[in-house]
Amino acid sequence: MLQDKIKQYTEEIEQFAPTSIADVEAFRLKFLVSKGIVKSLFEEFKTVSSEEKRVLGKVLNEFKQLAEDKFQEAQAEFQQSTSALERKESDLTLPGEGMELGSRHPLSLVRKEIVEIFKKLGFVVSEGPEIEDDWHNFSALNFPPEHPARDMQDTFFIKKQDGNDIALRTHTSSVQVRMMEMGKPPFRAIMPGRVYRNEAISARAHCFFHQVEGLYVDENVSFADLKQTLFHFVQELYGEGTKVRFRPSYFPFTEPSAEMDISCTICKGAGCNLCKGSGWVEILGCGMVDPNVLENCGIDSKKYSGFAFGMGIERVTNLKYEIKDLRLFSENDARFLSQFETEII
Structure with missing residues (x-):
């Protein structure tokens, strides 16, 4: 009851x-x-x-x-x-507890090292907005209206404003356009920053990542200048024993264009998932700035020439620290991050 x-x-x-x-x-x-x-x-x-x-x-x-x-x-x-x-x-006479040391993110470490290498070559750092209009992200860079990179499968479009597409930038090349529009040659600058692309997330790709792009515009700039600059960069970052090769490629904003590979630092040429068994890994795209791009930015392409290049910091960091999965960079796992250089935060 x-x-x-x-x-x-x-x-x-x-x-x-x-x-x-x-x-x-x-x-x-x-x-x-x-x-x-x-x-x-x-x-x-x-x-x-x-x-x-x-x-x-x-x-x-x-x-x-x-x-x-x-x-x-x-x-x-x-x-x-x-x-x-x-x-x-509570005993106030006891010594305080020591502060735990933080660590710098590996992407920050590599970005800083890249910037320092190019600064020694006379490059300055230039930055711009992550939300861009169609002109700076595509049209000024010689992307025709029907180019696949404009498709929704690649780009995160936000809205239309005055008939113009507004999107998260897909590369930091937009910073190059802004710099050339607002100044006069010569230009020698690198553009580090975060970019966004509508891609499936995997060990090799992510929907957001970090880039460093470079631009050099002056009189009588040649493809030989481009090759020597990038060869020096690779030797400084990965060591003198690193092999380099250039392959012909295509980009709307450069002509001629190339992709640069280095010997895989993870498998030493034996073959792994990062290099897809080839022993080589592509780390950047490059080429001579297309005359149309110079003219779009108000620069006389008959007087000036230039080269441009762009690389993903995640890919470069993968190879430098022998990390096979770039998803680790955005998971904020302290066990992973604590393996890198430490400093007091």
Whole structure:
């Protein structure tokens, strides 16, 4: 019967003598939660006769109040005990706890190293917005309207503004356009920054990543200047034993265009998932700036020439630190990040 249950649980509550905060929490879970004993007794109370309700209503409310008071009393007692213990154990003469050293992100380390290498060659750093219009992201760079890179499968379009597509930039080449529009040659700059492409996430690709692009525009700039600049960069970053090769390619904004490969630093040419078994890994695209791009930016292409290049920092970092999965860079796993250079944050 309900009355007998109330009597039984009342005795249990009155005899409750917790020895730890865990006991107090167990008491709460048993009696006071939505599926606890107090709630179940009130549910059972709904089924008794009207005559019994007049008798048991007051008893049941008193039982509920007893359970709540017992819990609050026990909880307050242990909180006070904990505070007193903390005060007793505090010794202000003891030395403070040492600060845990943080670590710089590997992408930040490699970006800094890339910037330093090109600074020694006279390149300055230039930056621009991550949200771009069609002109700076595509049209000025010689992308015709039907070019596949304009398709929604590659680009995160945001909206149209005055008939112009606004999108997350797909490369930092847009910074090159802005720099050439606002200044006069010669230009010698690199453009590090984050870019976005609508790609499937895998060990080799991500929907956002980091780039460093470079631009050199002056009189009598040649493809030989481009090759020697990039060869020097690879030797500085990966060591003098690193092999380099250039392959013909196509980019709308350069002509002629090439892709540059280096010997795989992970498998040493034996073949792995990063180099797809070839022993070579492509790290950047490059070429001579297309005359149309120079003219779009108000530069006389008959007087000036230039070269441009672009690389993904994740790919470069994979090879430098022999990391096989670029997804690790964005997972914020302290075990992974702590393996790299440390400094006080």
